[in-house]
Amino acid sequence: MTKGKTETGDAIAVVRSVPTEPDPPFLEEGGARFGIKDTAVDIKSFRIRLADRDECRNSANMLINRMYSWRGYTTSTQTPASSNLITLVATENHSAIGTISISFDSPMGILADETYEDEINIFRRRGSKICEFTKLAFDPSVRSKQVLASVFHVAFLYAWNIRHCTDTFIEVNPRHQRFYERMLGFKPYGEIKNNPRVNAPAVLLWLDLGYAEHLIQKFGGSSSHPGSERSLYPYFFSHREEEGIVHRLLDLNRSSREMVC
Numbered sequence: 416m417t418k419g420k421t422e423t424g425d426a427i428a429v430v431r432s433v434p435t436e437p438d439p440p441f442l443e444e445g446g447a448r449f450g451i452k453d454t455a456v457d458i459k460s461f462r463i464r465l466a467d468r469d470e471c472r473n474s475a476n477m478l479i480n481r482m483y484s485w486r487g488y489t490t491s492t493q494t495p496a497s498s499n500l501i502t503l504v505a506t507e508n509h510s511a512i513g514t515i516s517i518s519f520d521s522p523m524g525i526l527a528d529e530t531y532e533d534e535i536n537i538f539r540r541r542g543s544k545i546c547e548f549t550k551l552a553f554d555p556s557v558r559s560k561q562v563l564a565s566v567f568h569v570a571f572l573y574a575w576n577i578r579h580c581t582d583t584f585i586e587v588n589p590r591h592q593r594f595y596e597r598m599l600g601f602k603p604y605g606e607i608k609n610n611p612r613v614n615a616p617a618v619l620l621w622l623d624l625g626y627a628e629h630l631i632q633k634f635g636g637s638s639s640h641p642g643s644e645r646s647l648y649p650y651f652f653s654h655r656e657e658e659g660i661v662h663r664l665l666d667l668n669r670s671s672r673e674m675v676c
Contacts, residue, residue: 426462428660430565463569466502505566512557513566516550517574527584531619534605538582546580564650575624576661577668583624586610586617595620598647
């Protein structure tokens with residue numbers, strides 16, 4: 416299985432020839448489904464865009480609300496327009512199939528401070544430049560490691576290459592903890608607590624972005640020959656593809672040009 420072809424155009428990345436996996440075990444943890452239904456949708460290609468217009472943000476919010484509500488989580492907060500928070504949206508035929516937001520540290524802190532401020536302050540005192548991956552949602556009919564890996568890779572590139580963050584955090588339901596540990600290299604950093612934003616238990620996970628960079632350089636673009644590597648990193652972009660995406664992100668960061676979702 417080969418990595419799909421990527422292009423630029425009006426998106427950060429365009430991925431074609433996306434394999435659909437009938438029963439991907441990477442989305443199963445502890446016997447609990449990670450947002451998978453019985454019917455798969457055959458995704459031939461998808462685009463990853465920066466949600467810098469209301470239409471894009473609304474599309475991401477609709478997917479978040481639908482998926483969180485389906486899992487029984489409380490969802491009332493919309494993704495705001497902010498210089499300290501960006502949202503990426505993966506779309507197929509103009510429909511959102513995946514989204515992730517990156518919250519960058521500021522005097523106002525990050526969302527995870529509401530539950531784990533003491534733990535996160537340890538990194539601030541060390542001089543780390545931190546961010547948070549949050550509001551992650553994927554359409555349950557999309558069964559592709561490539562879609563998930565590509566969205567995470569673009570989020571990583573924005574945090575690491577554009578904003579020069581050193582560490583990122585994510586709050587997840589404890590049922591999904593092993594998925595993030597095994598597939599992306601996150602490590603637990605704190606006890607299980609109740610997340611008041613979704614009224615559900617959560618655990619804080621931490622990822623050293625320098626370590627993630629090492630894994631990307633080692634495994635990125637090797638999904639056709641991953642060997643014994645079982646993480647998502649072989650499904651990340653190749654070094655050549657990554658260079659093009661970074662240039663695109665730098666252009667977007669310098670420009671106020673709007674992108675249409």
